[in-house]
Amino acid sequence: MNPESHEDWLDHVSGPRPDPSVVRRLQSHGVLNPAERRRLADELALNRLLDAHRPAPAASSNFASLVVAEVSREGSAAARPALPGLPAWIRMGWRRVLAGGAVAACASLAALALLRTGSPELRLGPESATIAHAASLPGVDAATMADFDAVRRLGAEPRPEDDALILALAQ
Amino acid sequence: MQRVCEGDIAAFEGLVERWKTPVVRFVFRLLPDPDEAEDLAQAVFVQLWKTAGRYTRRARFSTFLFTIARNLTLNEVRRRVRHPADSLEGGRPATDDAEGDEGRPIPDPGQPAADELAQRAELTAKIDEALAALPEKQRTALALCREGELSYEEIADVLGTTVPATKSLIHRARETLKGRLKPYLASGDWDPAA
Numbered sequence: 619m620n621p622e623s624h625e626d627w628l629d630h631v632s633g634p635r636p637d638p639s640v641v642r643r644l645q646s647h648g649v650l651n652p653a654e655r656r657r658l659a660d661e662l663a664l665n666r667l668l669d670a671h672r673p674a675p676a677a678s679s680n681f682a683s684l685v686v687a688e689v690s691r692e693g694s695a696a697a698r699p700a701l702p703g704l705p706a707w708i709r710m711g712w713r714r715v716l717a718g719g720a721v722a723a724c725a726s727l728a729a730l731a732l733l734r735t736g737s738p739e740l741r742l743g744p745e746s747a748t749i750a751h752a753a754s755l756p757g758v759d760a761a762t763m764a765d766f767d768a769v770r771r772l773g774a775e776p777r778p779e780d781d782a783l784i785l786a787l788a789q
Numbered sequence: 790m791q792r793v794c795e796g797d798i799a800a801f802e803g804l805v806e807r808w809k810t811p812v813v814r815f816v817f818r819l820l821p822d823p824d825e826a827e828d829l830a831q832a833v834f835v836q837l838w839k840t841a842g843r844y845t846r847r848a849r850f851s852t853f854l855f856t857i858a859r860n861l862t863l864n865e866v867r868r869r870v871r872h873p874a875d876s877l878e879g880g881r882p883a884t885d886d887a888e889g890d891e892g893r894p895i896p897d898p899g900q901p902a903a904d905e906l907a908q909r910a911e912l913t914a915k916i917d918e919a920l921a922a923l924p925e926k927q928r929t930a931l932a933l934c935r936e937g938e939l940s941y942e943e944i945a946d947v948l949g950t951t952v953p954a955t956k957s958l959i960h961r962a963r964e965t966l967k968g969r970l971k972p973y974l975a976s977g978d979w980d981p982a983a
Contacts, residue, residue, distance in 0.1 A: 628960075629941070629956055632959060632960060632963050633934060633941060633956075633959070634934045634935070634937075634938065634939060634940060634941070634944075635938070660967055660974060661963070663974045664963060664966060664967055664970070664974060667916065667970060667973060667974065668916070668935060668966075671912075671913060671916045672817075672821060672913060672916075672917075674813070674814035674817045674818065674936060675813060675814075675817060675823040675826065675827070676810060676813070677809040677810050677812075677813040677827060677830065678827060681805065681809045681813075681827070681830075681831065682802050682805040682806050682809060683802075684831055685802075685805050685831050685834040685835060685838075686798060686801070686802050686805070688831065688835050689798070689801070689835055689838045690798075692835070692839075
């Protein structure tokens with residue numbers, strides 16, 4: 619580097635890794651005016667102060683192996699970058715596919731269950747028809763009749779003697 | 790880095806070896822505890838591995854790495870502000886100041902005298918205080934400049950700003966530090982008479 623202007627040498631001295639040979643040249647007589655020399659002295663003094671302040675620790679010798687062990691521990695499948703070079707939306711796509719599949723499976727199960735049970739009318743079996751018939755008789759409560767096994771076992775076709783039984787049970 | 794993107798663990802280990810010291814030092818400047826800095830630096834590299842797929846060849850590797858380092862460190866610093874008693878492992882306190890020093894070795898006669906140590910501790914505390922008082926962006930820019938081995942251009946990328954703005958951040962930080970540490974700057978060394 620060859621700092622020509624005031625701004626250049628200041629950037630160099632206060633920036634990353636000042637070159638010692640450039641600093642020596644700046645310090646030599648006649649390169650900077652007195653005000654700039656004082657400024658240079660201040661900047662170098664601050665560098666020394668910061669350099670001496672809490673010397674930064676060196677990384678431990680097993681640093682890399684600890685990192686690699688941690689990466690391996692977390693599992694290569696989870697840790698390995700997925701399909702580099704592809705756009706992010708494609709790389710994230712498998713999660714969407716998984717979520718979509720789960721939703722589709724739930725919807726299919728619900729539809730299947732509905733098909734198997736059929737419409738409300740189809741779900742009424744002979745027992746329900748009997749109880750409905752019983753409930754149509756005067757003074758008979760359907761909920762009460764449903765508790766009687768005898769009523770539930772009656773045939774779907776109502777008979778006069780069945781009505782008599784139902785009325786007797788309803789008493 | 791391309792090999793790391795492809796899952797090459799040996800290449801990744803090589804990257805860790807190359808960059809571990811600048812990363813540990815950078816983290817240490819923002820989180821001044823050697824053990825915590827090392828733990829967090831390891832987390833930075835684990836995160837690098839996990840997010841390597843997001844790396845594009847157009848970006849500088851150093852920028853990518855130190856952006857992760859900056860984000861993780863700032864998250865940790867913010868977490869500590871919210872939960873001052875916590876550390877990364879929930880054990881040791883965040884600072885290595887004079888308290889809790891039962892385990893420290895007894896200094897031998899060749900070591901600096903007690904008053905000199907006290908003066909150094911005072912200076913260290915003053916510098917810590919001056920650095921801590923800097924705005925976050927200035928402090929980070931200064932740390933990246935001095936410890937990260939990054940150019941002005943790379944620092945600007947990490948901070949998401951321009952090179953002139955980065956230089957301005959660093960210059961403002963240095964001006965503030967020079968103002969606050971003026972008594973100690975007479976010769977760039979500790980001056981007890983100052």
